[in-house]
Amino acid sequence: MQPITNKLLAWYDDHHRILPWRITPRDHKSGIVANPYRIWLSEIMLQQTTVEAVKPYFLSFIRKWPAVTDLAAASQDDVMRVWAGLGYYSRARNLKKCADIVAADFGGQFPADLARLKSLPGIGDYTAAAIASIAFGLPVAVVDGNVERVITRLYALSTPLPVAKPEIRQLMQVLTPGERPGDFAQAMMDLGATICTPKRPACVICPINGHCEALKTTDPEFFPVKAPKKAKPIRLGAAFIAISADGEVYLRGRAQTGLLGGMTEVPTTEWTSRIDGETGIDAAPFTAQWVPSGTITHIFTHFELRLTIYEARNVRKPAGGNGWWISVENLDNEALPTVMKKAIAAAIPDAFAKRRKEA
DNA sequence: GAGACGTGGAA
DNA sequence: TTTCCAAGTCT
Known part of the structure; x- marks a missing residue:
């Protein structure tokens, strides 16, 4: 040996x-x-x-x-x-x-x-x-x-x-x-x-x-010697947090492939590199009183995402759509990636109680 | 071979 | 704050 x-x-x-x-x-x-x-x-x-x-x-x-x-x-x-x-x-x-x-x-x-x-x-x-x-x-x-x-x-x-x-x-x-x-x-x-x-x-x-x-x-x-890294581009978009009168949030599923594939999301616009300040509010999942409620930033491996958060409260649940409504208390049981939890927390600060995952 | 693909902790 | 990066894989 x-x-x-x-x-x-x-x-x-x-x-x-x-x-x-x-x-x-x-x-x-x-x-x-x-x-x-x-x-x-x-x-x-x-x-x-x-x-x-x-x-x-x-x-x-x-x-x-x-x-x-x-x-x-x-x-x-x-x-x-x-x-x-x-x-x-x-x-x-x-x-x-x-x-x-x-x-x-x-x-x-x-x-x-x-x-x-x-x-x-x-x-x-x-x-x-x-x-x-x-x-x-x-x-x-x-x-x-x-x-x-x-x-x-x-x-x-x-x-x-x-x-x-x-x-x-x-x-x-x-x-x-x-x-x-x-x-x-x-x-x-x-x-x-x-x-x-x-x-x-x-x-x-x-x-x-x-x-x-x-x-x-x-x-x-x-050591080890590595090739230099490239700068991260910034992508912009908007996310929509709809809250019904009975305290439920609107979610939908993402495609099975690609970024966050198979996970759950709140509705968002496309994430683009445009810097014209356009809000993308046209991409809202349905008509409601959408109110800006701040922005969040999330760093992915290959880009930085800045989302403008729009919230609408006392929303009357529209019929149809491919998403679902879930009570704030049950959000922890959804397949929400961290970026989506951040977006929801921007509108509902106590949506995710700060607790360690049970060991 | 190079880019896509998440997140949170440390320095 | 910024940068790096932690037991990589897939395309």
Whole structure:
């Protein structure tokens, strides 16, 4: 075994993080096996998402759907509602698709090989390798953002990402042991998350600082090298909060694909880059006494959205329309993404009581 | 290969 | 306030 691998595994035994979806090395050694469903679920949730954000959602899902067959039996809308707030909603749509396939085509068991895992919706290179190594003990290279950072520093790779990816994968494969490959992958990720951090890494306490080329020759913080980012454009629009005399809000469903696909919204105009000050009030869902009630700003990954909020109170519910009315008290049960909650809260400040998601 | 795709927390 | 970014995937 590589000296680096050995040191990292020893470090992991003593310093691993305790996480709801994780089997500790001690339990692992006493014969307890990881649950592929839980590993899969956590890996999907952790894509581009912090551990702290994932924890309550993971526990909610496990409590509501203890096995992949339970998730397959759930409705798509239920899944979107429980996922609401976690972001990147295509993950939730693919999560449901994947559960359906595993239940229907794989007898409720996740396949234990890289190729078939990767063929499933929402499972790419990283997630397939993570499930294969952590849940099934296969010695495959697991490369996520943490591993990219650790490896580029360890070997002082100055090739920018994502060009350096194949080289990183190869170097990771060499380090990955035949025994405990899952623990090794998690050790690398824990190291990246707690010691080999993007800013001000704690090299003094790093278990492999004696092997780090970047630390030896320059500054680890210079790695990984990445292409510069582009400026975010600003898009404008208006949102309409209709409140009936009996205290209900008008909502409607978004298309199943694209931004916030499959989620719930309040009616809005198109979101455009126009700066002519047009309000777009023509796009109101129905005639009412629409009154401006401020603006909200929401930052998406690739643009900034500024919405003018119009509210109308004591609205007489019009017949027809493809939306629905829901009481303010029950808004928490809707699949509302954060931007829509902000829009509603602009008109109804106490619509969403500030409470932590139950753990 | 580059852009679409959310959110909240930290510096 | 601004910038960065956190266990990526899909097209």
